[in-house]
Amino acid sequence: MTLNPLPWSSFRLEGCTLTGGLSVTTEVTDGVTIIHGPAGCSQHNASLIHATLLDHDTPHLLRIHSSDLDEVGVIFGGEGALAACIREAAAGDPSAIFVLSTCVVQTIGDDVGGVCRRDWGVPVISIPSSGFLGGGFQDGMRNALIALGDLAGDRVEREGGITLVGEKNLEDDVEENFREVSRLLALLGEKVRLRFVRGIRGADIPEISRGRLNILREPELRAVGESFAARFGTPYLDSFPVGLSGSLRFIGETAGFLGVDPAGALEEERAFQDEALAGFEDLRGERISIGPSSGDTADPFAIELVSSLGLLLSEDGVPLPLPSPPPVGTGGLVRLLHRWRRVLHA
Amino acid sequence: MPDCTAPLWPCGMTGAVACLAGIPDLAVVIHGSSGCFFYPQSLLPVPLFSTFIHEREVIFGSLDRFAEVLGSIPPSYRRVAVVTTCVPAIVGEEIREVLPESAILLDSPGFAGQMEVGYGRALAALDPGIDHEEKGVNIAGLNLLDPFTSGNLLEAGRLLSLAGATAGTRIPQDPLDRISRCGTMTVSVNPDLPPGTGEVAGSLLGLIDIEETFSLLGDRIPGVDISPVLAETSRAEERIQRAADKYLKRFDPPRAVVFGGFAYATFAADTLKRYLDADILMVGSRNGLRASPFPAREMVQIGEISGFLSGEKPDLVIGSSFERSAWPGAAFVGLTPPLRGRVLLRSRSLAGIEGTLSFMEEALNACMDRRRKIRG
Numbered sequence: 001m002t003l004n005p006l007p008w009s010s011f012r013l014e015g016c017t018l019t020g021g022l023s024v025t026t027e028v029t030d031g032v033t034i035i036h037g038p039a040g041c042s043q044h045n046a047s048l049i050h051a052t053l054l055d056h057d058t059p060h061l062l063r064i065h066s067s068d069l070d071e072v073g074v075i076f077g078g079e080g081a082l083a084a085c086i087r088e089a090a091a092g093d094p095s096a097i098f099v100l101s102t103c104v105v106q107t108i109g110d111d112v113g114g115v116c117r118r119d120w121g122v123p124v125i126s127i128p129s130s131g132f133l134g135g136g137f138q139d140g141m142r143n144a145l146i147a148l149g150d151l152a153g154d155r156v157e158r159e160g161g162i163t164l165v166g167e168k169n170l171e172d173d174v175e176e177n178f179r180e181v182s183r184l185l186a187l188l189g190e191k192v193r194l195r196f197v198r199g200i201r202g203a204d205i206p207e208i209s210r211g212r213l214n215i216l217r218e219p220e221l222r223a224v225g226e227s228f229a230a231r232f233g234t235p236y237l238d239s240f241p242v243g244l245s246g247s248l249r250f251i252g253e254t255a256g257f258l259g260v261d262p263a264g265a266l267e268e269e270r271a272f273q274d275e276a277l278a279g280f281e282d283l284r285g286e287r288i289s290i291g292p293s294s295g296d297t298a299d300p301f302a303i304e305l306v307s308s309l310g311l312l313l314s315e316d317g318v319p320l321p322l323p324s325p326p327p328v329g330t331g332g333l334v335r336l337l338h339r340w341r342r343v344l345h346a
Numbered sequence: 347m348p349d350c351t352a353p354l355w356p357c358g359m360t361g362a363v364a365c366l367a368g369i370p371d372l373a374v375v376i377h378g379s380s381g382c383f384f385y386p387q388s389l390l391p392v393p394l395f396s397t398f399i400h401e402r403e404v405i406f407g408s409l410d411r412f413a414e415v416l417g418s419i420p421p422s423y424r425r426v427a428v429v430t431t432c433v434p435a436i437v438g439e440e441i442r443e444v445l446p447e448s449a450i451l452l453d454s455p456g457f458a459g460q461m462e463v464g465y466g467r468a469l470a471a472l473d474p475g476i477d478h479e480e481k482g483v484n485i486a487g488l489n490l491l492d493p494f495t496s497g498n499l500l501e502a503g504r505l506l507s508l509a510g511a512t513a514g515t516r517i518p519q520d521p522l523d524r525i526s527r528c529g530t531m532t533v534s535v536n537p538d539l540p541p542g543t544g545e546v547a548g549s550l551l552g553l554i555d556i557e558e559t560f561s562l563l564g565d566r567i568p569g570v571d572i573s574p575v576l577a578e579t580s581r582a583e584e585r586i587q588r589a590a591d592k593y594l595k596r597f598d599p600p601r602a603v604v605f606g607g608f609a610y611a612t613f614a615a616d617t618l619k620r621y622l623d624a625d626i627l628m629v630g631s632r633n634g635l636r637a638s639p640f641p642a643r644e645m646v647q648i649g650e651i652s653g654f655l656s657g658e659k660p661d662l663v664i665g666s667s668f669e670r671s672a673w674p675g676a677a678f679v680g681l682t683p684p685l686r687g688r689v690l691l692r693s694r695s696l697a698g699i700e701g702t703l704s705f706m707e708e709a710l711n712a713c714m715d716r717r718r719k720i721r722g
Contacts, residue, residue: 015380039460043355044357051667061652
């Protein structure tokens with residue numbers, strides 16, 4: 001049971017644009033991100049993202065700066081504090097400086113774009129964000145991805161390979177999901193050439209224009225896919241694979257974009273799925289209940305999984321957790337089944 | 347040039363919420379967005395409420411939203427405390443009219459200062475009162491953000507019991523009616539957080555302070571027998587000295603830096619100096635300075651801290667997971683939040699006799715592990 005009294009309406013729970021933007025910009029490892037606002041906003045976010053890095057066993061320090069807006073800045077404006085912060089960050093010769101604004105800055109009406117457009121000697125990119133006043137986490141992430149795409153310029157030199165766009169850098173299993181997608185792509189003889197944006201350098205950003213196919217982490221990023229399609233002519237698949245049949249469909253659709261025959265890859269994956277599910281035969285016949293991971297109806301991937309395993313859906317069955325977002329690929333389902341087994345056998 | 351790198355100490359809003367959330371019959375409502383809610387909720391092991399305001403409430407007002415949130419608070423909470431975040435504080439909407447008369451309304455936006463500012467404002471709003479009939483000794487300095495709080499509380503209670511004293515009000519981690527009836531004497535597990543009421547007998551950080559604090563309690567409270575506590579501090583002292591001697595027979599004293607709240611950091615530095623003859627290169631305080639026998643500076647920005655560590659190359663770092671990441675080659679002991687990347691389930695103390703033993707155990711083991719690693 002959770003004691004945490006959260007409201008039902010999920011739009012209130014999304015977090016702010018700042019965290020979404022930061023989850024992207026901090027993955028440009030030689031860039032600097034400035035949070036224009038009170039020091040607390042930087043501390044909150046730096047601490048949360050730092051925790052994620054440690055959980056991912058990548059314990060490097062984030063290059064996050066703060067304009068440290070205090071009560072004086074709130075009253076008289078914070079553009080001077082932002083300029084001083086950009087000046088200091090630029091002295092370290094980063095590949096780019098990304099500026100994210102807080103709700104406080106939006107409220108007091110600083111001209112952030114104007115400060116960023118000055119000649120700083122390095123690219124200074126104002127990412128559209130205003131804390132929670134600019135939307136939610138997803139908006140911040142979307143805006144940051146599109147703004148970073150703008151840094152790639154307009155020249156397109158197609159070289160091939162797959163680009164992953166908008167990996168959820170703050171999710172626990174981001175690396176496991178990457179490995180799962182890479183495994184499925186390998187069945188087609190393909191590789192990921194760029195993770196946009198995860199652990200790249202500023203010089204890698206133009207690579208976004210060179211791949212043959214962009215694969216978005218989730219459909220909420222379609223605006224990013226459309227932006228890159230219009231700009232670079234790169235088609236996109238709108239989601240990482242979800243579910244048993246979804247993983248097979250992912251292989252088929254990717255093969256379609258790349259113009260290769262998926263038959264062998266599909267056969268291999270079907271065999272892999274059969275073997276994976278055979279490891280959970282002990283769950284057959286268990287009475288369970290599952291709710292929606294998000295939205296109002298139970299996720300199709302979960303219904304399919306339940307059916308494939310011979311679990312019995314029942315209102316008085318043992319309630320099983322469903323993660324949000326849903327697990328990626330067959331590998332993600334296997335990890336979910338271990339959690340289900342723990343609950344059922346606890 | 348100013349150091350604009352990310353600060354490492356929470357804001358005043360978080361400090362206020364941490365203080366108020368310790369009161370079990372007080373519902374704490376963060377008046378702000380989900381972005382401001384998630385961070386304190388990720389650190390504090392108690393349920394928090396929030397208005398989760400959206401853009402439209404900033405424009406059209408949040409009174410309806412308040413009615414909705416207040417209506418969802420379970421009746422087990424006797425009172426409500428509302429802490430305003432930055433934007434509501436700037437907008438200045440009058441919300442008192444929709445709050446119950448007994449509600450605490452606390453203006454503690456993040457831009458007003460650091461954690462201690464908010465904690466202090468919140469404690470003042472709780473207004474802990476003295477009851478001269480109350481015989482218990484209060485335990486102060488508790489803060490849910492502090493990873494040592496539950497262990498410190500257990501250890502302080504144990505030591506008071508050992509001396510035949512009664513534990514009084516836990517400031518601020520008791521129901522409201524107890525907060526208003528504190529005893530006259532208080533012991534502190536973290537002097538950075540003054541109790542705001544009564545007479546402080548002293549600190550429970552370090553064996554010497556424990557003895558002094560209990561001596562004063564023995565003088566002031568009839569029936570208190572401090573001899574069991576003194577006997578235990580003597581035994582603890584002997585055990586630490588034996589372990590430290592064994593270490594110093596084989597290894598040089600560590601060159602150490604300590605980052606944390608001033609009181610905790612000074613305790614750690616003093617303990618390392620006393621038992622290991624450590625070379626204390628710096629006490630980097632997160633929350634201001636007082637007189638210190640060690641080189642001490644307020645250091646809150648990660649850039650300054652990273653620069654100091656790479657310049658001094660200490661072999662023992664005491665601090666938060668930020669410092670551990672900034673100088674991964676050193677032995678590390680966690681003292682300061684955030685302590686991320688590790689599973690922390692049990693109650694660990696820093697205060698009291700067990701706290702000193704625990705700190706030295708961790709420091710010695712960390713130093714020895716590092717030496718073994720270097721020697722291969």
